[in-house]
Amino acid sequence: MCTFGPMAKLPDFFDEMYGRGTEPRAPYEAYAKWFGGENNARLLEKSAEAEALFRLIGVTFNVYGDPDASERLIPFDLVPRIIAAQEWAKVARGIEQRVRALNAFLHDIYHRQEIVRAGRLPAEMLALNDAFLPEMIGMSPPGGIYTHIVGTDLVRTDDNEFYVLEDNARTPSGVSYMLENRETMLHMFPELFSKIRVQPVSQYPRSLRRSLSGCVPDACSGRPTLAVLTPGIHNSAYYEHAFLADQMSAELVEGHDLRVVDGRVAMRTTQGYHPIDVLYRRVDDDFLDPLTFNPDSMLGVPGIMDVYRAGGITIANAPGTGIADDKAIYSYMPDIVEFYTGEKAILNNVPTHRCSEPDALKYVLDNLAELVVKEVHGSGGYGMLVGPAASKKEISDFRKKLESNPDNYIAQPTLALSTVPILTEAGLAPRHVDLRPFVLVSPQGIEVTPGGLTRVALSEGSLVVNSSQGGGTKDTWVLEE
């Protein structure tokens, strides 16, 4: 028998399985009943089996800054994260609203900049931002879509409280984990899925294909040719690039496979060069085209921006969308949502102190031990300070960095991230989680896949869930109505 209470509960945190009490919350009832009939030792065996499965299919992840572990497996925890249909409906509506606003924002900042004219966003937010690409000014991408693929990072703090942490409008990764985690769970616990009705996620690659095909360039004729542009096998997400190309019947290409031929970007095939209509690129803007951006880039495709600007190819996501990932821009998101949708934002934004502002900086320096401080352009959990978890020395070192370059940082209160139990040798134990749902945007509409990637901090009390910092993943279940 498995014991699931009394769990060593972390005080002051909302647990998604038990809430703030000891009885399972409604979405977890059926699962808790099943779990109660299971044997911990058998589940631990299953856990080892899952790991072997992941190794077999090769889902690995390169971790920067760790030479000993160039290919590491992201730990998988087999206790699912469960979300009720009506909880999800609100989250999905909130994400859709936000993504709609983001696309309108991106179109605006590369055209009339009404939001600046209206005094709702200071021009410096764009002028001082390297992610703003002048080359995109006046350019309208095919189908009017900038962010074809978005991975909105959410955290939950209470029954009805979700916060957006990051919008990830550039190149969100992790969707392969969402799909593989579900596959693995279906394989290991088929009986669970007959007891509990979970909304599927397996349609994602088909939806991705359909969504990208909805944004073909003017030059496309007939059935669109899609390709995934990868920086190559040394990239940490190479597995995912290959996986997605395979799953949506697209070509997997690297920059040197492509050339400009007859006004199109074309890939070499055994029958000569074949034009690509939509390129799902997993190469950053700066490296995308050495003729227009970084001339030293070996990863990109020379001339692709010219072909793009002439209507010969669709680049997903559009160049220049990275500006929406900037954490200082993030702090304006409630205004951005309101400005372009005329509605209040459904999802909360984390209150954000911009250290570029003297009053905010003073507050942040006075309260470092309570705050999370992040680099404005950073990602992956690198270069951040989690005040409550940091040592005195870490805080004082960080203070120096912050003081010498305040513009580079924002600070946020430490959120009481919800927990979901993980399986340990001693039974269930709560660990903090976040959630990255995946969103597809096309002229036909916005589709939020029910579920997403739940990342879980595996060490007790830790609030950093990034896989690059030792986090794991869980399957995410959104229940049927």
Add this chain to the structure above:
Amino acid sequence: MRLTVSHRTHYTYDAPVPYGLQQIRLRPKSRPGQIVEDWAIDVVGGQVEVTFEDEHANTVDLVSFAPNQTEIQITCRGTVDVENMAGVVGHQSGYVPMWLFQRSTALTKTGPLVQSLIDDVTRSDNALETLHGLSDQILNRVPYSTAQSSSELSAEDVLREGRGVCQDHAHVFITVARALGFPARYVSGYLMMDDRAEQDASHAWAEANLPGLGWVGFDISNGISPDGRYVRVATGLDYRGAAPISGMRYGNAVEDMTVSLQVQQQ
């Protein structure tokens, strides 16, 4: 003034080039004070792949090399009617925000020598006076000379070298003008030198945006504002954004370039 331009750029390589691209900004536009009567670009040894308008409203052609070429030649020919507007180009139109023209770029970065020039500028209430003064000061510090160490010097490098060509003068001017609070940009184009038909190279100058007047041109190398002898072809934040030809190619072939340019009054 009706000007005819014939501009040929001929590249030769000491080995076949397997693949190469040239991005060219060589199509002048009709605008107040400048009517393009006719204009054609002819490429030998390659083909125009796409043509588009960039963010500065320059018409850009992307040219690819025919496979394994050892030479490629790009020729522009045309007739342009130019009126003397005393350098006044007019107000900014389009979507580019003014702040973009105050951003520093790799070639327009400020260093200690640029800073000392900024400090030395005589500022007058009359912006035109200030900027003409700046133009004179630059030519004084950086006399015209084609003997430079590199073709892409930053403003700071130019002041260190103490001599330069029109491109270098324009970069110093743009950098200092921006520091003084004027949006500024680089212009590439043609100038008919009165004493000859055969010109050495295409020309470059700068434009600054002045309150009330809009964009005004400054040809630092000649100490004047552009008149009826100037054909404005492309603009950008610096040389790289307005370069007549910039390219890339695969392989190790060594490139040699010759330019032949005639600008004549018809």
